[in-house]
Amino acid sequence: MSDRTPAIDYAKSHSDAFLESLNDLLRIPSISTLPENEPDMAKAAEWLAERMRNLGFSAVEIIPTKRHPVVYAEHMEAGPDAPTILVYGHYDVQPADPLDLWETDPFEPTVRGDDLFARGASDMKGQIVAHLMAVESMINTSGLPVNLKYMVEGEEEIGSPNMEAFIEQHKDKLACDVCLNADAGILAADTPAITYGLRGLAYFEIRLQGADRDLHSGRFGGTVPNPGNALAKLIAGMHDEQGRVTLPGFYTRVRPLSDEERDELAKLPEDEAWWKAQSGSDVLTGEIGYTPTERASARPTLDVNGLLCGFTGEGSKTVLPAKAMAKISMRLVPDQTSAETETSLRQYLEENMPAGISWELINHAGGEPSLIDVDSPAVKAASKAFLQTWGKAPLFDREGGSVPVVGIIQKRLGVGSLMLGYGLPDDNLHAPNEKLHLPNYFRGIETYIHFTHEMAE
Amino acid sequence: MSDRTPAIDYAKSHSDAFLESLNDLLRIPSISTLPENEPDMAKAAEWLAERMRNLGFSAVEIIPTKRHPVVYAEHMEAGPDAPTILVYGHYDVQPADPLDLWETDPFEPTVRGDDLFARGASDMKGQIVAHLMAVESMINTSGLPVNLKYMVEGEEEIGSPNMEAFIEQHKDKLACDVCLNADAGILAADTPAITYGLRGLAYFEIRLQGADRDLHSGRFGGTVPNPGNALAKLIAGMHDEQGRVTLPGFYTRVRPLSDEERDELAKLPEDEAWWKAQSGSDVLTGEIGYTPTERASARPTLDVNGLLCGFTGEGSKTVLPAKAMAKISMRLVPDQTSAETETSLRQYLEENMPAGISWELINHAGGEPSLIDVDSPAVKAASKAFLQTWGKAPLFDREGGSVPVVGIIQKRLGVGSLMLGYGLPDDNLHAPNEKLHLPNYFRGIETYIHFTHEMAE
Numbered sequence: 001m002s003d004r005t006p007a008i009d010y011a012k013s014h015s016d017a018f019l020e021s022l023n024d025l026l027r028i029p030s031i032s033t034l035p036e037n038e039p040d041m042a043k044a045a046e047w048l049a050e051r052m053r054n055l056g057f058s059a060v061e062i063i064p065t066k067r068h069p070v071v072y073a074e075h076m077e078a079g080p081d082a083p084t085i086l087v088y089g090h091y092d093v094q095p096a097d098p099l100d101l102w103e104t105d106p107f108e109p110t111v112r113g114d115d116l117f118a119r120g121a122s123d124m125k126g127q128i129v130a131h132l133m134a135v136e137s138m139i140n141t142s143g144l145p146v147n148l149k150y151m152v153e154g155e156e157e158i159g160s161p162n163m164e165a166f167i168e169q170h171k172d173k174l175a176c177d178v179c180l181n182a183d184a185g186i187l188a189a190d191t192p193a194i195t196y197g198l199r200g201l202a203y204f205e206i207r208l209q210g211a212d213r214d215l216h217s218g219r220f221g222g223t224v225p226n227p228g229n230a231l232a233k234l235i236a237g238m239h240d241e242q243g244r245v246t247l248p249g250f251y252t253r254v255r256p257l258s259d260e261e262r263d264e265l266a267k268l269p270e271d272e273a274w275w276k277a278q279s280g281s282d283v284l285t286g287e288i289g290y291t292p293t294e295r296a297s298a299r300p301t302l303d304v305n306g307l308l309c310g311f312t313g314e315g316s317k318t319v320l321p322a323k324a325m326a327k328i329s330m331r332l333v334p335d336q337t338s339a340e341t342e343t344s345l346r347q348y349l350e351e352n353m354p355a356g357i358s359w360e361l362i363n364h365a366g367g368e369p370s371l372i373d374v375d376s377p378a379v380k381a382a383s384k385a386f387l388q389t390w391g392k393a394p395l396f397d398r399e400g401g402s403v404p405v406v407g408i409i410q411k412r413l414g415v416g417s418l419m420l421g422y423g424l425p426d427d428n429l430h431a432p433n434e435k436l437h438l439p440n441y442f443r444g445i446e447t448y449i450h451f452t453h454e455m456a457e
Numbered sequence: 458m459s460d461r462t463p464a465i466d467y468a469k470s471h472s473d474a475f476l477e478s479l480n481d482l483l484r485i486p487s488i489s490t491l492p493e494n495e496p497d498m499a500k501a502a503e504w505l506a507e508r509m510r511n512l513g514f515s516a517v518e519i520i521p522t523k524r525h526p527v528v529y530a531e532h533m534e535a536g537p538d539a540p541t542i543l544v545y546g547h548y549d550v551q552p553a554d555p556l557d558l559w560e561t562d563p564f565e566p567t568v569r570g571d572d573l574f575a576r577g578a579s580d581m582k583g584q585i586v587a588h589l590m591a592v593e594s595m596i597n598t599s600g601l602p603v604n605l606k607y608m609v610e611g612e613e614e615i616g617s618p619n620m621e622a623f624i625e626q627h628k629d630k631l632a633c634d635v636c637l638n639a640d641a642g643i644l645a646a647d648t649p650a651i652t653y654g655l656r657g658l659a660y661f662e663i664r665l666q667g668a669d670r671d672l673h674s675g676r677f678g679g680t681v682p683n684p685g686n687a688l689a690k691l692i693a694g695m696h697d698e699q700g701r702v703t704l705p706g707f708y709t710r711v712r713p714l715s716d717e718e719r720d721e722l723a724k725l726p727e728d729e730a731w732w733k734a735q736s737g738s739d740v741l742t743g744e745i746g747y748t749p750t751e752r753a754s755a756r757p758t759l760d761v762n763g764l765l766c767g768f769t770g771e772g773s774k775t776v777l778p779a780k781a782m783a784k785i786s787m788r789l790v791p792d793q794t795s796a797e798t799e800t801s802l803r804q805y806l807e808e809n810m811p812a813g814i815s816w817e818l819i820n821h822a823g824g825e826p827s828l829i830d831v832d833s834p835a836v837k838a839a840s841k842a843f844l845q846t847w848g849k850a851p852l853f854d855r856e857g858g859s860v861p862v863v864g865i866i867q868k869r870l871g872v873g874s875l876m877l878g879y880g881l882p883d884d885n886l887h888a889p890n891e892k893l894h895l896p897n898y899f900r901g902i903e904t905y906i907h908f909t910h911e912m913a914e
Contacts, residue, residue, distance in 0.1 A: 199675060201675070201775065203773040203775065205773075210738060211736050211737045211738035212737035212738070213737050215736055215737075216858065217760050217762060217786055217788070218656060218658070218788055218856070218857045218858025218859055219753065219856075219857045219858055220735075220736050220753060220857070221753065221758040221760045221786075221788050221857060222743045222744065222752035222753050222756060222757075222758035222788065222857070223732055223736065223738075223741050223742065223743050223749045223752050223753045224732075224736045224738040224740075224741060224742060225738060225740060225742045226760050226761055228692075228760070228761030228762070228763070228764055228783075229692060229693075229695075229696065229760065229761050231689070231764070232688070232689040232690075232691075232692035232693045232761065232764075233689075233692075233693040233696075234689075235685075235686060235689035235690075235693075236686075236689045236690040236692075236693035236694070237693070238686075239686065239690075275680055275681075278677075279668050279672055279677050279680065279681045280668045280669035280670050280672075281667060281668035281669070281680075281681040281682060281813055282813060283681075283682060283812045283813025284680050284681060284813075285680065285681060285682045285811070285812065285813055286679045286680050287679065292680045295679035295680050296676065296677060296678065296679050296680045299679060300679075301678040301679035303674050303678045303683050303685070303686065303777055304683055304685030304686050304689065304766060304767065304778070304781075305674060305685070305767050305768050305773070305774065305775065305776055305777070305778065306685070306766055306767035306768040306769045306774075306776075306778070307685055307688070307689075307764045307765060307766035307767065307769070307781065308764060308765060308766075308769040309761060309763060309764035309765075310761065310762050310763035310764065310784065311762050311763040311784060312763045312764070312765040312782070312784070315821055315822075316660040316662075316762070316784065316786070316821035316822045317762065317763075317784075318658065318660065318762065318786060319762055319763075320760055320762070321761070321762065321763070324761075324764065325769070326685075327767065327768060327769070327773065327774075329674055329678075329773070329775060331674065331675055331678050331679065354742070355740045355742065356738055356739060356740025356741075356742055364772055364773035365772075365773045399675075399676075400675045400676045400677070400678060400679070401673065401675030401676055402675055
């Protein structure tokens, strides 16, 4: 076992400085979506680059993209036999409005109780700075036992529009054994967890057209195709009575859940009452034969996100509409792909479109699902690191949402991503009074130190 | 046969004056929906009352309603053995905008070729003045052989909001043997027709609610009810594979089409190509086993008029919507009623609503279907009148749209309505360059004279 004690001791004795470092970055309002914050974006990137340079990282670069730059740095002194870890994070934050709902200035970090309140505290400056502080603790004591590359982007909160091109362009530079995605969280302050799976996304718009103009429903009702009715029939046919999606081939590449995995997921503190409370729905639905947790994270789904057709104002208008539109999205699980899902949907529409309806299918967004092997070295290392820091083994969790960069890294770099961060479900992400649970910030730094050393074993 | 020749001769020799009379009324911009035209509404009502007074009508009244008054007049000198006819019409018109699309001033009637262009020329000042000129022709020659009551309202173009209350309040005064509804048309300039059936209307809004707030489709997709999907399933289930409406009891009171009636309807110049051209749809659909004409006029239907749910802007938003709304209307045929239709729909929703969806059903509008017996004296009289004027027997037509006042008169006064007017399908009703085919105006006057005398036979 490599000697991690000096680094842990260093971290414990530098907690004040580590909090100050985080506060420094939190004071920079690096809101990626607002043009007026462009200088702050540059300032935040420079802040990170400067810290990395001071720690002796080589090749520290602020690499431009079409909008906000990526901070890249590497520390390759552990030698060719040590693993190389690519750490992903982002230095941009969401806008802070509505400002009047914040109890204190979103860009003046403030401690109240155990929490540090600031925009970006949890999502995710708190996570990326925790990692940087762990690295500082190691470099300034017994050294960094792995090779490390940082890729910290400035566009996550605006959908990472340039990330795929960036990774493709720099794929040699980014080569690694595994990615550590620090934009992650755990289930509760005292419940460490590792998210080993993420769902993908395929988001479409279906546009139907019947007659070439809106018609009077009295004069023509009963003779011509109604795209509103046609749309309803198409959407209704997308599920069967078991709550399964009927698109041809939709389940062909879905990896079945093993009994072991189901047993692990059943350990999560997410019973039916929890799901009802979280969702505000008195009734839980979905695919028959699976628990709510499985349905929301480990099984693919299809949902209407929007519908628009004909007259939607107050009262009545007897229009037989010419057009109807639906936004439909699917959450995907390995080994489904967003491209194959489009093929399935297109085939379904071709086979089921009523006569007299012309149609168009628009692909608005796609992201690939991902899983990291729970028996992989990275997951095992993280698991041990949690046990050492929190005193208990982490739960194993899959997430229902999508993290497109994970799919991109899998596709372009050929490596999985370990989601390892310490955000909490009630951290008010993207909302007023975003906070970071400070004990987790410090435990997180220690966990990153343990994880790094476990990876080097 | 009573002597109608003097009246016909009178009409022929007064065509210039009859056109001038119509022009007088067309110059008054009696737009019921615009507050600034309120004085014009009063002026138009007074114009009609004045003409009726001059013709010796008794009890000429301008009876106030909550908004625009009804012109009422009666001429009861034919005696108790003669039939009493209630003539229904309206003196209000649609707004004229967009004004820049009119070739000439909408309120300065202008003859071009065979047509008279003005707002209200066909809908329906041209029809009600034609009747008045027919009455003048009779009164000023051999006399009026029937008892006549006029009920000319000023709110048809805003949905006749006060008509049912008015008719109920004045039902003794309005007592009659039959109603002549002059707000009607024929199939083509040389194709006289009698509309003996009208569909009713039942118009609803269905509002669904799933969870108590919009949710993230990644986090919750697959676990909670989606009201958008639920709405699609409900609407899809409202039709079976034969294109029939599945609401319980929906067809119970539908009068079947007799072979004779189907033979008559088949004579209408409305083949599939005609319906395709009229609707702008390449494909005709609907209930299996019926022709397009039957489906659009003599069979009940159900259509989506509007849909709204979730995100409908550009691009994608991964929302799992809390609410979904549909506007759904049904066209009814005798002896369906709008009230029973609501019961059917409510029962369907109760029986088919997915778990976890709360719902609300709003009744926006209703109107009863109607049929007048084609063997009744009024239809026979109209048929002969057309034959005498046009030189050919009329076709027998049912209309797909609804004329609520016909249902109200049936319900409140217990009499059927004969639709007898001369508007043409291409008269640009409610549109710029509304016109009246002048030869039909004069033939219409003669037809009313013949009809009146046939009724007195």
